Amino acid sequence: MRDVAIIGVGVTKFGELWNKSFRAIGIEAGMKAMEDANLSGNEVDGIFVGNMSAGRFINQQHIDALIADYSGMATNHVPATRVEAGDASGGVAFRQAVMAVASGMNDVVLVGGAEKMTDLDDTSINAIMDSTADAEWEAGMGVTFAGLHAMIAQRMIHDGTATREEIASFAVNSHFHGALNPNAQFRKAITLDTVLRSGPVATPLGMFDCAPISDGAASVVLCPLEDAKKYTDSYVKVSAVAQASDTLSLSQREDITTYGATVAAAQRAYQQAGITAQDIQVAEVHDNYTVAGIMALQDLGFYKRGEAGKAVLEGRCQVGAGPVAVNTSGGLKARGHPIGATGVAQIVEIAEQLRGSADKRQVENAKYGLAQSSGGMGSAVTVSIMEAI
């Protein structure tokens, strides 16, 4: 297995992009990543695409062929593969791409993630998102993702492992960083009071506990670490890509305040990279709901159970304020959450941080960065670790 490097990154602005088509944003992100890597395009011999549900959002399946075609790579018959794992689609696409380069099957791989969600009405969008939960035993019974996350929050509050204020503070942290990211959907810092007083969605969660519906795309280019210098001086090493599954339905878990798949994927990733959680200085975690962000910080080993909420509330997850800066991109809550793009956008942010191009949200002297992407109710989780060169 060869070491792998990220040699280019690209991301579109996230938001309600009504004037751009799915294929337009997908190609925009890919072209930015290839330009960033100083590629003409002919070097690329493999494509992996993360997308959750273009088949339902825009009535277009077969996104692999679409991207190969519109990037001009169908001319060379470059193999393109779409993967889906709910919200973790982008994370899984990245892992498959790393595997393709590590194994020697491919030499230069383009990874893309994209989703166009805002062209439908809210009811349709929610129905599509709920189809990543268990259709027979959860979504089919009427429970929504917000409802499932609310149950987790209720349980944490009941157990005394987080307060309502601590949970809500995760959104404050995300918006603090989103204000510093020119590509974020929401670029406005908010106060705890804004979160606590926002319209109720599923008690105790309110509107500001939930990530928005978004359009957007993100892309990275990979090659063997030993070849990276041929293309660019600005690259980072991929130290680990791990993945784990869990039951589709939350109702089948013994403990709903931890995601076993995050714990398992993190253990595997730390082992692959030969480090521990304490070696990480910057992390992107899957805060589709505030409470999921709090859980992630504990499941990844950054904080013990019951202590992540306190750290976030006290501002210790902001750039420069604690041992690990969390969601410096703005996270899903403020950067936006175009589902298939999210996992790849996390990798983009970590790569930017480790190569020192994160501008106003730069974490000083970061050596290791981590990205955690979660599908459904933590039913598929990827944990990737990158390292500065």
Add this chain to the structure above:
Amino acid sequence: MRDVAIIGVGVTKFGELWNKSFRAIGIEAGMKAMEDANLSGNEVDGIFVGNMSAGRFINQQHIDALIADYSGMATNHVPATRVEAGDASGGVAFRQAVMAVASGMNDVVLVGGAEKMTDLDDTSINAIMDSTADAEWEAGMGVTFAGLHAMIAQRMIHDGTATREEIASFAVNSHFHGALNPNAQFRKAITLDTVLRSGPVATPLGMFDCAPISDGAASVVLCPLEDAKKYTDSYVKVSAVAQASDTLSLSQREDITTYGATVAAAQRAYQQAGITAQDIQVAEVHDNYTVAGIMALQDLGFYKRGEAGKAVLEGRCQVGAGPVAVNTSGGLKARGHPIGATGVAQIVEIAEQLRGSADKRQVENAKYGLAQSSGGMGSAVTVSIMEAI
């Protein structure tokens, strides 16, 4: 890269399985494959699933987690990955799984393909299938898959590279074999006259030129070749897995009577395996329409352009009758075409042939077998080659 073996295969009956759920058939095929490989299940450290559109057919995304969960493997947090490439979803899942074992990332991998299509009405089913064509430039204009294949057939007849009778005869060949396969959807041999007189779908193609709508699942288990004997004496070697892309839209091709992606994938596969088309004794090709089967035989190098139709019409693709037996399973036309399952079911058939367990449809002394899976209008194609041990 390690050599890879197929150590177990499993397939459900294909057809209108109204009394079984998606998860039931998926697990049935997987359990059969694991029993066939003498596994308890704890040995499996990776799962890959091919599925085209459960999100639309049964309102369930996140099939990766579903399969991990219902196979009992979520307990060990086994990573599960769903891939989609239209009709080629199963073929691409197989390729990703082979890569996972070859690279050393996984040691024992379960590959599944499944689709549950018949629970919807015909209009809905066709709309879903058409979403693997180009939604903006083809499907959105009203052209169907049958219409696109009819254009190819018209062009071949116009060019003099196939007659209507030759094209139609592909269905006769598929049904001849389907009658010998206990798991086939249609187990009745038909005559050329039946195909020619069947109700018109898109001129010149009639109902018997088109593969049916089906439910079904298929599964194979992979491990490193050097470990195969630990599990079973009945295994085959995977000699090549290649993949290629082409434009999403047929309208962008210079020549619509050949699939460039099949040609490219075949060339890559023969090179990987160190053989030529003439070394293959048994092949499963993607006959979603009769005309696609004829094209495949030419694009794979079994016959020169203009000669495949003659060979099929003369019965030379039947078991024991020519250099290469084609679609001994019954193919998509007679075995059935549950989209995500199809590419994996092809691998099952080739493995059965090469290990000598294909019963009444057994090809004698087959050394090499090939499977070709095509998504959309040949927009994503996989070609896999297996070898008897």
